[in-house]
Amino acid sequence: MTVDSYTALAKHFAAIVAETTTPTGAAAPAPFLETLPADVLNWVVNFLPDDAHWLRWFLTSIVAIVAILTVFGLTFAFLTVTERKLLGRFQNRYGPNRVRIFGVRVFGFFQPFADAVKALTKEDIVPTAADKVLHLAAPAATVAFSLLGFAVLPYGRHLTALAGMDAALLYFFAAGAASELAIFMAGWSSLNKYSLIAAMRALAQLISYELPLLLVAVPAVMVAGTLSLSGIVEAQGGWLGGVVPHWNIFTPWGFAGAIIFYIAALAECNRCPFDLPEGESEIIAGYLTEYSGFKYALFFMGEYFGMAALSGLGVALFLGGWQAPCEFLQFVPSYVWFYVKLVVVILSFMWMRATLLRLRMDQLMRLAWKCLVPLALVNLATVVFWERTAGWDGPALQAVRWLAALALVVVPFVLLGKTLSAGFGPRKYRYA
């Protein structure tokens, strides 16, 4: 590598830094709060000399990493206690409400700090026959892989850690694919039959549900014409009459896609009703059987990070990312909108957990392969029709377009549902 190409690369990094730090495309002067994170980043990076490209790039990365870890680490901490409180209310009890710091008790919302101390001081038990190295590496790998996805999520108008990345969506799924390896490592290294069975079940589930997840992400890419998540979010800008946003979920294919994505995302992050890999009553917490103390907590951390990242992807693909829902609500900074949407999606995950029962293994597989995958493929055809007819003008043609697209989405769903559920429904409860 010559000196010339080195300077070219350094310039390339400098361009990336400039792209992440300077707001572009804003005609009116952007409001103070909107550009605040980028301004802070600029202020920090500007302590370094102008020509130290590598150092500037390094510092930018470190700041981004610290910011993501802080925000989502705290989100994780408070999500755990929120989930416990919410489940408590759903089940007509209080949930955790005792922990106080210096006599201050905010409805028990300091619980995660107590939990952290407990997890850290618990005895770490490793089975004698276990594969020690892999047993230790598995929880670390889970957290590491689940964190990778955060790098490409567009948190705000000027707030993406890797803004210059062209193949952001591919990166996200590539990072997610590696988490299966961590689960296998955990299940195999424990040398426990329950762990291994659960790891196999988890792998089958993750591989099966990754397919619909990928397939329903494709329409959003086709419409936006880019694999970059920021580009997909920007393509969803604008409002109909200033009130109805142009989010993907408000189109026929987007609505169907969002539902399939929601189900597949629930399964991908092992949430109820798809929490078979760690089914407590069947396979004694599955691949977590031989884990205790902080390693166990790390698995949970990885799971919640994965859930937040997938929800963030769903928000970016279907819910308009950082776009405000109405035109007059734009005074609220874009990253606040992203976070609000993210939290709403995660809370709905918790609602699902409190409402639905766990599926059986064969039901899980049938749902993925016989229902979600064909519907996702049909959805691809729908989006092709939607894009081909984008030029249709006038209310009559628009109505035809909407009705045809809706029919393309609804008819296969009804037919498939009728065929698949033939002979299964409705269940009679004779003793209850």
Next chain:
Amino acid sequence: MTPTVISLILIAVVTLGTAAVALFLKNIIHCAILLVVAWAGIAAFYLWAGAEFVAFAQVLVYVGAVSMIVLFAVLLTRPRSDATPPAAGTVAVRRTAAHLWGKLTAALVATVLVAAVVTTPFAAPATDAEPVFAVKQIGLALMGEHVGALLIVGVLLTVALLGAVVIAAPENKE
């Protein structure tokens, strides 16, 4: 020694090192996982060379999918402890055959690779600005110029999938 060269050396050491260690480990699961690290190293090399799309495809396919196939294959073909050991003579014959086939395959692969490397005309490195390969260009090239190859690969994979379904399906008990 610029940072780019140092990073290339690091990537090469990790990739080749893990691959080499994987050859000599007794524990076959450890071998498989080290192999996954080697594949990730190759993806890192693609990233280093500026081929983002290929790098992530490499991770998605090799680290995500092929590693699973390897691990499943290892788990499904583990020797059972209660199986009756074959006669001493057959073991020796099988071992020789396995050695022979292994060396033959290795020689074949090596020949093809070396021939490919030797016969490829390497263009002089471009001195002007590095070409930027956007994902869109790759997609257009795949769907335009190379659409025939893409279709053939798709049909081949579908046939393989159908074959797997046929093999795995329970036989009719009649």
